[in-house]
Amino acid sequence: MxxxxxxxxxxxxxxxxxxxxxxxxxxxxxxxxxDAEALFLLAKRRDPKISLATVYRSLSxxxxxxxxxxxxxxEDHGHFETVSNKPHFHFTCSQCGQVxxxxxxxxxxxxxxLCQEEDLKMESMDLLIQGLCPVCQEKxxxxxxx
Amino acid sequence: MxxxxxxxxxxxxxxxxxxxxxxxxxxxxxxxxxDAEALFLLAKRRDPKISLATVYRSLSxxxxxxxxxxxxxxEDHGHFETVSNKPHFHFTCSQCGQVxxxxxxxxxxxxxxLCQEEDLKMESMDLLIQGLCPVCQEKxxxxxxx
DNA sequence: ATGAAAATGCGAATTATTCTCAATTATATT
DNA sequence: AATATAATTGAGAATAATTCGCATTTTCAT
Ligand SMILES: [Mn+2]
Ligand SMILES: [Mn+2]
Ligand SMILES: [Zn+2]
Ligand SMILES: [Zn+2]
Numbered sequence: 001m002x003x004x005x006x007x008x009x010x011x012x013x014x015x016x017x018x019x020x021x022x023x024x025x026x027x028x029x030x031x032x033x034x035d036a037e038a039l040f041l042l043a044k045r046r047d048p049k050i051s052l053a054t055v056y057r058s059l060s061x062x063x064x065x066x067x068x069x070x071x072x073x074x075e076d077h078g079h080f081e082t083v084s085n086k087p088h089f090h091f092t093c094s095q096c097g098q099v100x101x102x103x104x105x106x107x108x109x110x111x112x113x114l115c116q117e118e119d120l121k122m123e124s125m126d127l128l129i130q131g132l133c134p135v136c137q138e139k140x141x142x143x144x145x146x
Numbered sequence: 147m148x149x150x151x152x153x154x155x156x157x158x159x160x161x162x163x164x165x166x167x168x169x170x171x172x173x174x175x176x177x178x179x180x181d182a183e184a185l186f187l188l189a190k191r192r193d194p195k196i197s198l199a200t201v202y203r204s205l206s207x208x209x210x211x212x213x214x215x216x217x218x219x220x221e222d223h224g225h226f227e228t229v230s231n232k233p234h235f236h237f238t239c240s241q242c243g244q245v246x247x248x249x250x251x252x253x254x255x256x257x258x259x260l261c262q263e264e265d266l267k268m269e270s271m272d273l274l275i276q277g278l279c280p281v282c283q284e285k286x287x288x289x290x291x292x
Numbered sequence: 293a294t295g296a297a298a299a300t301g302c303g304a305a306t307t308a309t310t311c312t313c314a315a316t317t318a319t320a321t322t
Numbered sequence: 323a324a325t326a327t328a329a330t331t332g333a334g335a336a337t338a339a340t341t342c343g344c345a346t347t348t349t350c351a352t
Binding site (some may be wrong): 070089091092102106111115119120122123124125126127128129130131132133134137 | 265
């Protein structure tokens with residue numbers, strides 16, 4: 001029951017390079033949803049020679065073998081998180097951009113049922129909700145209530 | 147109770163140019179989820195002088211005033227649809243790329259409840275499911291069952 | 293009809309991501 | 323441990339979607 005991610009990489013026929021290990025460990029250790037650039041900057045602190053292209057290639061590989069997932073968040077670039085986390089949804093605040101994770105076993109079950117009814121074989125789901133976080137709701141009502 | 151989209155454009159202080167009317171009418175008449183390039187090609191058939199930049203600018207404006215919504219579909223470019231359609235979800239086949247629309251009043255209600263519980267004010271939601279459509283499931287099982 | 297402000301067309305610029313290719317590295321084999 | 327081979331990397335060029343800059347045109351209130 002050790003580092004199964006490393007096993008997955010090798011079992012899929014990919015080499016366990018130290019760049020891949022580094023990138024993966026950053027993703028696993030991060031609580032936030034990193035984008036490629038942020039990940040690259042963090043990686044460079046431990047390996048100043050690492051290339052942005054390698055970050056993108058690793059992300060692509062990890063995604064292909066199911067170690068990570070990419071999130072859109074309605075921006076012009078992706079964000080990444082490990083798949084180990086239980087399935088969840090994302091809420092992004094349209095004002096401050098903060099990302100909140102939401103969970104609901106019930107909703108997930110209903111989505112699966114919906115797919116079965118339509119004879120669709122689900123491989124992944126992504127629910128993104130946009131709106132105002134509690135803090136920004138407060139700000140807005142304060143400035144409006146003159 | 148007439149063309150409320152035109153009214154919306156003017157009421158928000160935007161000018162009702164014939165380019166905007168054209169782009170909007172194409173979006174309203176389309177059954178598919180057009181991307182900017184496809185929309186541009188269709189628009190050029192009726193106005194050969196129209197610019198791709200104008201298409202992007204119009205899409206951006208329409209999105210801002212709530213006339214249309216942009217969908218990610220996990221690609222490197224957006225797809226667009228009018229908001230008039232009842233809220234719905236999207237399923238894209240990872241094999242053939244086909245997009246299917248799904249509806250579930252129940253799921254929408256549960257999502258709204260989930261947001262209320264967390265004190266989040268929802269402005270929009272996007273549920274994207276990826277998987278295999280019935281046709282591609284069939285193809286896969288046929289080729290596998292030697 | 294006139295004028296001011298907004299919008300357009302066109303090409304250049306920008307940004308995220310991918311590609312090319314020579315040099316390096318991981319792994320299997322000796 | 324040394325070698326061979328194929329995969330991977332770094333660096334920068336290339337690409338693709340989208341945005342910008344600006345001169346010209348159009349909308350719309352007067
Ligand atoms: Mn971001
Ligand atoms: Mn597309
Ligand atoms: Zn997440
Ligand atoms: Zn749709």
